[in-house]
Amino acid sequence: MSLQVQGLVKHFDGVKAVNGVTFTVAPGECVALIGPNGAGKSTTFACIAGQHTLSAGQVLWKGERVDSLRPAQRLQRGMARTFQVAQTFEALTVLQNVQLLMQYPRGLAAYNVLNSGESQTSLALLEQVGLQHLAHADAQDLPYGAKKRLELAMALAGHATGLLLLDEPAAGLASAERAELMALVKSLTQPQAGRAGMAVLYTEHNMDAVFGVADRVLVLIDGIMAAQGSPDEIARDPTVRQRYLGQWWEKPDHA
Numbered sequence: 001m002s003l004q005v006q007g008l009v010k011h012f013d014g015v016k017a018v019n020g021v022t023f024t025v026a027p028g029e030c031v032a033l034i035g036p037n038g039a040g041k042s043t044t045f046a047c048i049a050g051q052h053t054l055s056a057g058q059v060l061w062k063g064e065r066v067d068s069l070r071p072a073q074r075l076q077r078g079m080a081r082t083f084q085v086a087q088t089f090e091a092l093t094v095l096q097n098v099q100l101l102m103q104y105p106r107g108l109a110a111y112n113v114l115n116s117g118e119s120q121t122s123l124a125l126l127e128q129v130g131l132q133h134l135a136h137a138d139a140q141d142l143p144y145g146a147k148k149r150l151e152l153a154m155a156l157a158g159h160a161t162g163l164l165l166l167d168e169p170a171a172g173l174a175s176a177e178r179a180e181l182m183a184l185v186k187s188l189t190q191p192q193a194g195r196a197g198m199a200v201l202y203t204e205h206n207m208d209a210v211f212g213v214a215d216r217v218l219v220l221i222d223g224i225m226a227a228q229g230s231p232d233e234i235a236r237d238p239t240v241r242q243r244y245l246g247q248w249w250e251k252p253d254h255a
Contacts, residue, residue: 001026001027001062001063001162001196001199002024002025002026002027002062002199003025003048003059003060003061003163003199004024004058004059004060005021005022005023005044005048005057005058005059006057006058006059006060007020007021007022007056007057008020008021008022008044008047008056008058008059009021009054009055010040010043010044010047010052010054010055011055016223017040017043017223018040018043018047018223019040019222019223019224020057020224020225021040021044021057021220021223021225022225023225023228025163025199025200026199027162027189027199028189028190028191028196028198028199029189029199029200029215029216030186030189030200030213030214030215031200031201031202031214031215031216031217031218032202032203032210032213032214032216032217032218033045033202033203033218033220034203034204034205034207034210034217034219034220034244035219035220035221035226035244036221036243036244039220039221039223040220040223041167041220042084042167044220045081045165045201045203047059047067048079048081048165048201049071049165050066050069050070050071050073050074051071054067061074061077061079061162061163062077062078062162064077066079078162078163079162079163079165080155080156080163080164080165081155081164081166081167082151082152082155082165082166082167082169083167084167084168084171085171086144086147086148086150086151087151088139088142088147088150088151088154089139090139090140091138091139091140092138092139093135093137093138094126094131094135094137094139094142094150095122095123095126095136097150097153097154098122098125098126098150098153098157099119099122099157101154101155102121102122102157122157123135125153125157128153128156128184129149129150129152129184130149131146131149131150131153134146144173145173145177145181148169148170148172148173148181149181149184152166152169152184152185156188162198162199163198163199163200163201164185164188164200164201164202165201165202166185166200166201166202166203167202167203168202168204169181169182169185169204170182170204170206170209171204171205171206175208178206178208178209179208179209181209182209182213183213185200185202186200186213189215202214207245207249207251207252208252210231211235211251211252212231212252214231215230216228216229216231217229217230217231217234219234219237219240219244221239221243226240226243227239227240231251235251
């Protein structure tokens with residue numbers, strides 16, 4: 001049931017953006033992928049989600065190779081991703097954004113079916129992310145923190161039944177908003193309604209959204225896996241401190 005990334009390589013015109021990265025993420029795990037700018041984090045995400053083709057290596061989900069599948073096909077298998085800059089349908093209401101993703105697998109006959117289709121399930125998802133009170137607001141009018149929550153609800157509505165790939169979910173948020181959003185993300189890894197918790201892989205630059213949240217931390221530097229382990233192990237790792245965190249860096253108080 002786990003995500004398995006095996007020897008992932010991605011070249012761009014001869015430049016190795018990612019070079020032989022291997023790791024796993026199991027259901028019920030919240031795993032952070034960190035590293036300096038240009039380390040290959042977003043490229044790794046795009047390869048797993050299907051926006052980039054691999055130069056070499058394999059991506060498996062639930063034991064099946066998915067690296068040759070289109071993003072929509074991966075979504076049908078329970079894999080979904082969000083982006084650094086929240087992607088929502090600005091001309092629709094908050095509720096309609098979620099309804100659209102709920103109905104997408106069955107196809108849409110016309111725009112006006114959004115107002116009646118899957119409304120109760122969609123409202124339940126909005127309640128889960130704390131947006132039920134904004135259900136009928138236009139997405140374009142939402143503050144950025146709310147757009148991040150809406151994008152998360154859309155990922156869940158898109159039949160993401162097992163794996164969430166979150167590319168900088170807390171980017172652009174104030175400290176309190178980051179803490180609330182990451183607590184929500186963490187809750188998704190817990191068993192719910194008789195099913196196993198989701199596998200969550202996320203990349204983040206805000207260390208307060210990593211330490212104290214992630215079960216494990218993966219560190220990419222120059223396109224290779226420089227370290228992986230528990231948050232405490234990563235905080236003590238001399239290479240990570242020298243190349244990324246800084247020698248005098250201290251874990252956030254809550255971590």
